[in-house]
Structures are given as C-alpha cells and as structure tokens.
Amino acid sequence: MREYIRMVAVLTAIAAVCGLLLAAVKKGTEKRIEEQILVNVQGPALNNVLASSTNDIIQDREEITVDQEIKIVFLGKKNGQIWAIAFEMTAMGYKGKIGVMVGFDLEKDRLTGIGILTHQETPGLGARVSEPIFTNNFKDRVISEIFKVKKDNGTIDAVSGATISSRAVCSAVEQSIVLYSAIKDQVVKKK
C-alpha cells in the first residue's frame, strides 16, 4: 500500500512541476510566437494580396466583432487612406482545414486576390491550390460573381485531380464575401 501511495505522489509531483514549468515557458514565448507567425505566415500572403499598399499591414490590424466573434482584419492603406482589407477564412479541405487570406478592394468591391496560408492537402495534388496558377483565378474579380469550380457550373478552373481542395478554397472565398459585406460598413466608418 505504501508503495502505491509513493508512486502516485512522486508521479503527481513530477507532473505538477513539469506542468508549471511549461506554463511559464508558454507564457513567456506566446507573444513572440504570435508575432513570428504573423510575419512569416500571414506576412507574405498579405504583401501579395494587398500589394500596392504603402503601410505596414501587419501593424495596422484591427479586431472587429461580428456575431460575437472577434475577427482580425488587416488594413491596406495608400497615402494614409484605407483602400483595401484582408482577413483569413478557413474551409474544410481534403485532409484538414485550409486557411485562405482574402483581400478586398473597398472602393470597387472587388477581390484583390487570395493567398493560401495553411493546408494539409496531398503534396503534388491538393497542395497545388497554393500555387499562383490557381490563386490567380480569384484576382480582381467582382464580389457579386459566383465562385465555384467549373464542375459545379462555376467559373473557377480547379486544380486537376484536386476538386475537393479547389472547392474548399472556393467555399472559403464565398464565406469571406458574406463576412466582407457584413463588416464593410464598420471598416468604412473607422476611416
């Protein structure tokens, strides 16, 4: 009996100390990791979809509340004026969530372009949705268009052999258009 109590006590103590240590390290690195992800994952996609902006897009981000959910919106500015916004939208792909950064031109109500942030699609097939040849499909399109792959009577050229992944990107874009329409007025007011 005493042996059992000792085993439980020692393991609990070790786990508790380790847990405490990890919580401390996590707390200490959290902020920097967030920044690193913004710069290294979001950054390149943002610079691409909001290409003609003159500001530091990552610094100019705002939290906007829609339906009690907080959404981070990146603002692209030209000469101090907000001309476009971008935010991330996810949709279920073939193997996991695909994160898509979608940019919108506020004046023309057009997509400025999209960039794939994260995905776990099959290399060589679904993974090719992150290549420009596919993402350019969405460049400079009016938001009232219907974004569907050709198989679903849409206008988007799917990556061959990767209809599911292509559909997921389309659905992320369509969702983001709905969100854009909902938050546009909030953003314009803040200008």
Add this chain to the structure above:
Amino acid sequence: MKKTIAHEFLKGFWEILPPFRLVLGLCPVLAVTTAVENGIGMGLSTTFVLFFSNVIISSIKKIIPKKVRIASYIIIIATFVVIVELVMKAYFFSISKQLGLFINLIVVNCIILGRAEAFASKNPIYLSAADGLGIGLGFTLSLILISTIREILGKGTFLGMQVMWNSYEPFAFMVSAPGAFVCLGLILALINLFPKK
C-alpha cells in the same frame, strides 16, 4: 575501469558515437538530414533535451519508484522537448517550420530514453551531465556529416550556398528517403572498419 568526466564526455564522439555505434534514434537521422541547417537544428535540440533530462533524472533518481520510472522519464523528456519547440518557434521560426513534427518526435528518440535508463539512473549528476553533452554533440556531428553529404550531392549546396560547379546536375536521389538509407549504411559500414578503441 574508473569513470572520469573526460571519458564519459568523449565516448560519445567515437566509442559509442550515435547513431553509428549505438544504432538508435534513426528516425531523425533519416528524416531531417536533407539540409545541413536542419541537421544542426535537430542535433542541438536533441543535445539540449539529452543534457537536461540526464541531469534532472540523475538528480532525482533516488526518489523515483522503480515501477513508474519510465513514465517519469517520459514526462521529464517531454517537458524539455516542448520547451525546445516553443523557444525554437519564437526565435528560429524558419528552422522550426522546416523541422516541424520532428521536433516533437524527439520525445520518442530512443537515444534519450536509452541514456536515461542505461546511464543517468545509475550514475552521479556530473557524470550524467558529461554523458548527455558528449552523446548529444556526437549525435549533432553525425547529423552534420550525413546532411553535408546529402546536401552537397543532392542539391549541390552547403548551408544553402552553391559549392558545386555550375553545370553540376543535382543527384536528387540523395535527398530522397532511399538516399538517406544508402548514405547511413555506407557510413555505418565505413566506421565499423575501425576498431572501437
């Protein structure tokens, strides 16, 4: 034979050099050695984990009950692995992206659990520290050796810089998985031509 710090430290570089003498921990050896940068990152992460897990396990070896020792070791090792992962993400983001899941897999690297069980749980702290550091650095050097061969032959570069002549056609086989096995096997055979001591 009397155990000295110098001996415990140096044995990791030749006598039981991992992974060639101790054929353990092959998963990272095969998986991440496509570029020298990854090899260095993986080697140093493993060294860090090995050193601290050896020191901690050696210092609390008397209070860990025999029956739950493996569970205790794994908790301690996993803690240090997560610390490496977080710090790497915060300060060396590009390498952490390259290594990805393989950092987490250090937890199940047999070298670390092997040293904890075979050495740290039976020896005093200062010897365990020397053992962890020696084995870890030996492992790092081995990874650098394999990744240098694979990167130069497979991509024509060293640490990303062009080292082969311009018309060199990269031997892509070397950076694929079968190339890793062939490279490991050849070095293993070569090293076994020489005696251990």
